[in-house]
Every structure is written in structure tokens, then in C-alpha cells.
Amino acid sequence: xxxxxxxxxxxxxxxxxxxxxxxxxxxxxxxxxxxxxxxxxxxxxxxxxxxxxxxxxxxxxxxxxxxxxxxxxxxxxxxxxxxxxxxxxxxxxxxxxxx
Numbered sequence: 001x002x003x004x005x006x007x008x009x010x011x012x013x014x015x016x017x018x019x020x021x022x023x024x025x026x027x028x029x030x031x032x033x034x035x036x037x038x039x040x041x042x043x044x045x046x047x048x049x050x051x052x053x054x055x056x057x058x059x060x061x062x063x064x065x066x067x068x069x070x071x072x073x074x075x076x077x078x079x080x081x082x083x084x085x086x087x088x089x090x091x092x093x094x095x096x097x098x099x
Contacts, residue, residue: 016038016039017037017038017039017040017063018036018037018038019036019037019063019064019066020034020035020036020037020063020064021034021035021036021037021045021047021061021062021063022034022061022062022063023035023049023059023060023061023062023077024059024060025053025057025058025059026057026058026059026060026076027058033049033051034049035047035048035049035050035051035092036048036049037063042096043095043096044080044093044094044095044096045061045075045077045093045094045096046091046092046093046094047091047092047094048085048089048090048091048092049089049090049092050088050089050090051090052082052084052090053079053082053090053092054079054082055079055080055081055082056078056079057078057079058076058077058078058079059076059077059078059079059094060074060075060076060077061073061074061075061076061077061094061096062074073098074098075096075097075098076096076097077094077095077096077097078094078095078097079092079093079094080093080094080095081093
């Protein structure tokens with residue numbers, strides 16, 4: 001059994017990353033939508049977007065690094081949770097599969 005010594009009992013630590021994300025919803029039009037990431041872990045991502053995703057949507061995410069010498073982070077994701085905010089945006093939790 002794992003001995004957790006930190007307050008948040010997760011398998012992977014979260015990193016606070018506030019950056020722009022481009023994503024497309026698989027199986028729909030090739031329209032690229034945009035959002036802002038908030039945190040990233042080895043298996044998940046939290047972001048805010050103005051496009052209403054649905055639980056179960058499969059998306060492809062591209063997050064460009066601030067340093068152009070680094071390749072973009074590209075992953076497939078599955079939408080786990082969508083919460084509507086008062087300002088017509090949505091907080092989205094995503095399970096990731098890195099390509």
C-alpha cells in the first residue's frame with residue numbers, strides 16, 4: 001500500500017499550468033476550440049473554455065510550450081466533468097492519454 005504523506009491523496013501530483021490550449025472534438029467537425037489550462041498531472045487536465053463539452057466527449061489537445069525549442073504537448077482526452085460558470089464559461093476535467 002502507498003504511504004501518502006501529502007494532503008491531497010492522488011496517484012500523481014498536479015502542476016499549476018495556466019496556458020492556452022487548442023482542442024478538437026473527435027467525431028465532430030474539424031473546428032478548433034480554445035481554452036485555458038489550470039493544472040496538469042500525469043493522467044489529467046483541468047481547463048476552462050467557452051465551448052460546452054459533454055461528459056464522454058473525446059478530444060485531442062495541443063498545448064504549445066512557451067519555449068519554441070520544445071515540441072507541443074499533444075494528448076487525447078476524455079471529458080469526465082463539466083461545470084458551468086456564471087460568466088458563460090465551463091470548467092472541464094479531462095482524463096488524458098498522451099500520444
